[in-house]
Amino acid sequence: MTKAYKWDETKNIVIPGDQAATVDFCAKHFIYCAENALQSHGKFFVALSGGSTPKAIYQLLSTSYVKALPWDKVYVFWSDERSVPPDHQESNYHMTMSSGFSKLPIPPEQIFRMQAENHVKENARAYELLIQKHLKDYPFDLIMLGMGEDGHTASLFPNTEALKETRHDIVANYVPQKQTWRMTMTFTCINKAKNIAIYVLGDAKKETFKQIFQERDPLLLPPAALVGSREHPALWILDLAASSLVTKLHP
Numbered sequence: 001m002t003k004a005y006k007w008d009e010t011k012n013i014v015i016p017g018d019q020a021a022t023v024d025f026c027a028k029h030f031i032y033c034a035e036n037a038l039q040s041h042g043k044f045f046v047a048l049s050g051g052s053t054p055k056a057i058y059q060l061l062s063t064s065y066v067k068a069l070p071w072d073k074v075y076v077f078w079s080d081e082r083s084v085p086p087d088h089q090e091s092n093y094h095m096t097m098s099s100g101f102s103k104l105p106i107p108p109e110q111i112f113r114m115q116a117e118n119h120v121k122e123n124a125r126a127y128e129l130l131i132q133k134h135l136k137d138y139p140f141d142l143i144m145l146g147m148g149e150d151g152h153t154a155s156l157f158p159n160t161e162a163l164k165e166t167r168h169d170i171v172a173n174y175v176p177q178k179q180t181w182r183m184t185m186t187f188t189c190i191n192k193a194k195n196i197a198i199y200v201l202g203d204a205k206k207e208t209f210k211q212i213f214q215e216r217d218p219l220l221l222p223p224a225a226l227v228g229s230r231e232h233p234a235l236w237i238l239d240l241a242a243s244s245l246v247t248k249l250h251p
Helices: 019-041 052-061 092-098 120-135 203-214 244-249
Strands: 003-008 011-017 044-048 074-078 080-082 142-146 170-175 180-185 196-200 234-239
Touching: 011 019, 019 044, 019 052, 019 142, 019 196, 019 234, 052 092, 052 142, 052 196, 074 092, 080 092, 120 170, 120 180, 203 244
Parallel strands: 011 234, 044 074, 044 142, 142 196, 196 234
Antiparallel strands: 003 011, 080 180, 170 180
């Protein structure tokens, strides 16, 4: 049985069950957000994420739920990208397309990958303008995010410059711990989305989630804790393993 918790004014938690049940919930939440957007304005603007959990969601959407949506009305963007070519194994774009999205009937002109493999600063600005062109003043209908064991989300890593960005929606972010540049959405962009989903699955994430859930000093919070606003709270979707330390404290 799915359990839902109120965290604070900017965050909610839902725990659907084990990994399979949680991935299925995530796919259904994707469809729910899309249906609401289509009823509202006839299009679904979504920013996808990299990672193993989104990969499982994409595989499910492109198989079991392939008939659930009019995919020709879906506009696909990404929340972040690594500085690699689109055919590289570490590319979020490559992972998404090879996990089933290439088989969905989404018009190619409605799929907008981040070009982060070169000229990342210039291309970040170009991607921001591309979003403004298509969404105009409308926010994303859904932004999909994960969380690393260090608490990063998108490519907003601890102690990086993009955490301070308030003017731009998309920036190039140098990540010293990875010794590389990334392109990423900023909190400015993320926190105005109509729906924000953060997927946290697996035993390896439980300590980080416990820290985020319990920490009260804002200076010590990992970046993922800054996702969500009072107007648009983030929905944290966790499986039983990732939530185990917190549910023991708050059953």
